[in-house]
Amino acid sequence: MLLGHPLIVICPACGQEHRQTNLLSGNTFGGMFWSDGSSFSPMMPDLPYFSVCSTCGHFFCVKRCEQYESSDESVYELPSLQHPDRKDLSDALTRRLFEGKDEEIYLRTRLWWSMNNTNGQERENQGRSDDKAYLENARALLNLLTTNNQYELLTMAELHRNLREFDTCLSLLSLIDEKRLEERKHQIEEACRKHSSNTFRFDFS
Ligand SMILES: [Zn+2]
Structure with missing residues (x-):
């Protein structure tokens, strides 16, 4: 699994920054697969396509958000981007x-x-x-x-x-x-x- 510097994803409603894993490549070796199509692979994190802002609760598509890479240590203090429940x-x-x-x-x-x-x-x-x-x-x-x-x-x-x-x-x-x-x-x-x-x-x- 190859990771880049973390991504900062910005909530389009309130501007809250979130941290997102920056997956450059991965694989499904050692993965577990269920009959409904869901899976878990240690070398292929399931990154959210949609998320909910940790501050304002806005539901948004991650791909359509403003985002950038950051090598700054402070990125680890940001809330991580979560899957919607x-x-x-x-x-x-x-x-x-x-x-x-x-x-x-x-x-x-x-x-x-x-x-x-x-x-x-x-x-x-x-x-x-x-x-x-x-x-x-x-x-x-x-x-x-x-x-x-x-x-x-x-x-x-x-x-x-x-x-x-x-x-x-x-x-x-x-x-x-x-x-x-x-x-x-x-x-x-x-x-x-x-x-x-x-x-x-x-x-x-
Ligand atoms: Zn927000």
């Missing part, structure tokens, strides 16, 4: 604080992950049919994804499995023929056949 994501979607379809997919995917609550363990009983917010977000995300893209197909299949729609999950999985996705496809298929809707960690051993 579940409530921030939900509010941002309601208020449509994003630009275009890809950003909506990003926010809805992050909201889905936050509801799946990855803590490195298999998660119990996802796709709760009594959880209105979970259902609404899963349905909205499904509407944004396309079967023309193999990665999105895998995500769609997993969403349907979370919603306990196992037949739809299996029929979407059958459309995936990309070699790189084969292992993931088989493990989701196996969980589906067991009628498990839990988010699980992929085993690539």
Whole structure:
């Protein structure tokens, strides 16, 4: 992993400065990968694309903020840039604080992950049919994804499995023929056949 001098990211609403890791290159060696697409890789930090100001609470897109590198030691006294939490994501979607379809997919995917609550363990009983917010977000995300893209197909299949729609999950999985996705496809298929809707960690051993 190669890091540059930290970045200072400035809140567009109040001017508060935040510190952001400046990742020049990384890799996913030793990473952990979950069935909903979330992952943790020690050599590839998950840097926020959106954040919330630590001072004024403004929700903003990091890429569209004024930012610069700093080699000054004082940068370490600044608050670090944080990922939005579940409530921030939900509010941002309601208020449509994003630009275009890809950003909506990003926010809805992050909201889905936050509801799946990855803590490195298999998660119990996802796709709760009594959880209105979970259902609404899963349905909205499904509407944004396309079967023309193999990665999105895998995500769609997993969403349907979370919603306990196992037949739809299996029929979407059958459309995936990309070699790189084969292992993931088989493990989701196996969980589906067991009628498990839990988010699980992929085993690539
Ligand atoms: Zn602010």
